[in-house]
Amino acid sequence: MTGLDFRPVFARLPFLLGGVGVTVLIAGLAFVFGLLLAVGLAVLRFENQGIWRRFSRSYSTALTNTPQLSQIFAVFYCLPLMGLMVSPFLSVVIGMTLNAAAYLADILGAGMARVPPVYHEVALTLGLNRRQTYLRVILPYAGRTMFPALANHFQIMILGSAMASIFGVEDLTGRAYDIGSTTFRILEVMLVTGGLYAVLSFALTGVFALCRRTMERMV
Amino acid sequence: MPYIDVRDVCVRHGKNETLRHAGFEAERGEIVSFIGPSGSGKTTFLRTLIGLQPVWQGQMGVEGRIVDMAAPASARILREQAAIVFQQYGLFGHMSVLRNLTLAPTVVAKRSRRDAEHEARALLERLGLANKADMLPADLSGGQKQRVAIARALMLRPSLLLLDEPTSALDPHKVRDVGVLLRDLAQDGMTIVQVSHAMNVVSSLSDRIVLLEDGQVRAVGKGRGCAAQQPDIAAFMNTHGGDAAADPAGLRPDPEH
Numbered sequence: 001m002t003g004l005d006f007r008p009v010f011a012r013l014p015f016l017l018g019g020v021g022v023t024v025l026i027a028g029l030a031f032v033f034g035l036l037l038a039v040g041l042a043v044l045r046f047e048n049q050g051i052w053r054r055f056s057r058s059y060s061t062a063l064t065n066t067p068q069l070s071q072i073f074a075v076f077y078c079l080p081l082m083g084l085m086v087s088p089f090l091s092v093v094i095g096m097t098l099n100a101a102a103y104l105a106d107i108l109g110a111g112m113a114r115v116p117p118v119y120h121e122v123a124l125t126l127g128l129n130r131r132q133t134y135l136r137v138i139l140p141y142a143g144r145t146m147f148p149a150l151a152n153h154f155q156i157m158i159l160g161s162a163m164a165s166i167f168g169v170e171d172l173t174g175r176a177y178d179i180g181s182t183t184f185r186i187l188e189v190m191l192v193t194g195g196l197y198a199v200l201s202f203a204l205t206g207v208f209a210l211c212r213r214t215m216e217r218m219v
Numbered sequence: 220m221p222y223i224d225v226r227d228v229c230v231r232h233g234k235n236e237t238l239r240h241a242g243f244e245a246e247r248g249e250i251v252s253f254i255g256p257s258g259s260g261k262t263t264f265l266r267t268l269i270g271l272q273p274v275w276q277g278q279m280g281v282e283g284r285i286v287d288m289a290a291p292a293s294a295r296i297l298r299e300q301a302a303i304v305f306q307q308y309g310l311f312g313h314m315s316v317l318r319n320l321t322l323a324p325t326v327v328a329k330r331s332r333r334d335a336e337h338e339a340r341a342l343l344e345r346l347g348l349a350n351k352a353d354m355l356p357a358d359l360s361g362g363q364k365q366r367v368a369i370a371r372a373l374m375l376r377p378s379l380l381l382l383d384e385p386t387s388a389l390d391p392h393k394v395r396d397v398g399v400l401l402r403d404l405a406q407d408g409m410t411i412v413q414v415s416h417a418m419n420v421v422s423s424l425s426d427r428i429v430l431l432e433d434g435q436v437r438a439v440g441k442g443r444g445c446a447a448q449q450p451d452i453a454a455f456m457n458t459h460g461g462d463a464a465a466d467p468a469g470l471r472p473d474p475e476h
Contacts, residue, residue: 118309125269125303126323126375136326141313 008183009192016179016189019172020196022089026164026171027157029093034100035150041105042142043134046112056105063102069163071095076167088167100157107149111142144215151208155201162197172196220283222247223379223410228267228277228288230260230434237263238274239434245427248405251412252421254455255431261414264431265381268412269301270294281378301379302372306387308364310356316343316367317352320374335374342370346400362393369400380404382413386420398424418456422446430455 009016044056063071072095079086079094086094115138123133143150165174176193180186221244230238238260245251253261266272268279270293277288279297286296310319320339324330343349346366356364365385372380385401386394398420405411405426415421421428428440430452440449447453 116307116309116312118305118307119311121271122305122309122311125271125298125301126371127298127327128323132326136322137311141311144313 004188005185006188006192008185009179009188012179012183013192016172016175016193016196019170019175020200022164022169022171022174023158023161023200026089026093026096026161026169027154030096030100030161031154031157033093033097034104037097037101038104038108039139041101042108042112045105045109046138060102060106063099064106068096068099068160069166071099072163072167089164089169092161092164092167092169096157096161096163100153103153104150107146107153108139108142110149111146112138114145115141147208147212147215151204151211154208155204158200158204159197220280221245222249222282224280225268226278226280228264229275230263230267230272231275237434238267241277241431241434241436243427243429243436243439245410245412247410248408249410249426250401250405250424251410251427251429252425253412253414253429253431254416254418254421254452254459255437256455256459259431260434261431262383263434265303265383265412265414268297268379268381269303270297271303300377301381302375302377303381303383304365304368304372304385306384308356308368310364310367310371312356315353315355316348316359319356319367320371323371324374339370339374342373343367346370361388362390362396365389365397366400373404378410380409380411382411384415385413386415386417394420416459418446418459422456428452 041056041059044052047053072092075095075098076088076091079091119137119141120133123137128136161171162173164171165177168174170178172193176189179189183189223245224242225244226242228238228241229236241260241264243251253264255261263272267274267277267288270288274288279286279288281300286293288297310316311322314322317336317339320342321332321335324335324338325332340349340352343352346369348363348366348370351359351363351367356367359367365388369380369382382401385397389397394417401411401413401424413424425446426441426443428438428445428449429436430438430440430449438449438451440446440452445452446456
């Protein structure tokens with residue numbers, strides 16, 4: 001039985017830390033674009049009774065009931081078949097964006113359903129058109145109501161972005177594998193990496209709390 | 220010619236007629252009250268005046284300009300001249316009091332933010348809310364919320380101010396404050412139409428009372444003190460918890476008898 005030896009891992013810590021930026025970038029891009037798509041999906045669901053509403057619901061149902069990994073694989077292999085050569089990094093970002101859109105649309109949809117009904121009539125009588133009503137009243141209100149759920153999903157995405165390593169992306173987990181395969185100190189590097197994810201996640205909790213307070217003062 | 224002249228308003232829900240040939244007139248600066256039993260169409264009637272309730276037919280004249288209320292384009296025209304204060308106020312909870320007031324002027328009327336804020340602050344000051352500008356609606360009392368809602372409506376510079384049950388959610392001693400405020404606004408030339416169940420407020424505040432029953436205008440009383448003089452109205456008010464001759468708030472400055 002051999003003891004744990006963290007020295008080879010700590011010697012490569014700068015390389016490992018470089019993966020943190022990639023992890024945040026993947027999750028951040030997927031979250032931002034996912035949120036934009038989700039706004040569209042949620043509005044479709046809110047506005048239309050017919051086919052578009054069903055489309056939006058089916059989209060969320062389909063993507064929240066299948067593994068994100070399969071979805072990224074689908075993007076990874078399907079885009080080249082369609083003649084679009086994209087990097088593994090971009091495939092992962094696109095896959096995670098599509099997945100995030102499904103979840104975030106559900107969250108925003110729930111938030112929009114909680115907007116007091118009288119707001120719609122007030123907006124109408126104030127002269128706001130539909131676009132203005134969504135941008136100034138419904139979406140900001142829903143976003144604020146659902147802020148904890150949205151922040152929570154971003155945290156899940158940070159941790160879930162480890163899947164990028166499967167596609168050869170040099171994110172935090174990808175770099176951890178690199179270090180593991182050159183030093184054979186798999187357990188040690190994974191413990192350190194797990195710690196880094198934890199630090200990142202806690203830091204985000206702080207950032208979100210700050211965001212929230214700023215948002216409340218900014219109104 | 221009356222300042223506001225609403226005629227022949229009919230609202231249908233399927234086979235039901237919730238409003239049948241309803242109408243009323245009002246001079247500039249008058250306070251008109253719609254009264255009547257539940258389901259008589261008071262609130263429906265009020266909502267037609269700002270295009271929230273589609274009508275089968277009806278027309279509204281404001282300063283001689285006639286609007287066909289059944290035309291699809293009428294809602295926009297009605298909203299240009301009227302503003303409404305809802306029973307639940309509907310202040311936007313994610314915005315400060317000041318932003319609630321400046322939203323429509325800046326976003327819809329494209330006025331400068333600075334100009335709109337200047338006017339909004341002056342209005343808040345007038346309504347005794349100067350120190351509430353930067354608060355969220357959730358931090359206000361019911362009476363304050365209502366005054367903010369009235370201020371927001373006034374920012375639209377309406378010629379007609381509509382209020383749905385303005386006193387229903389207020390403490391009795393706040394009711395008088397609203398009455399004084401409405402009276403002030405009317406004296407400045409604002410025409411006000413309110414739906415009310417509070418008969419004491421109606422009798423002390425109204426220049427004109429419209430009694431609705433079963434979707435029809437049953438009686439109209441004109442002038443201060445009309446509550447006691449028009450027999451149908453007096454009968455209704457006396458059976459609905461009010462004294463037709465009451466003036467508990469002392470809001471009737473020039474009794475006509």
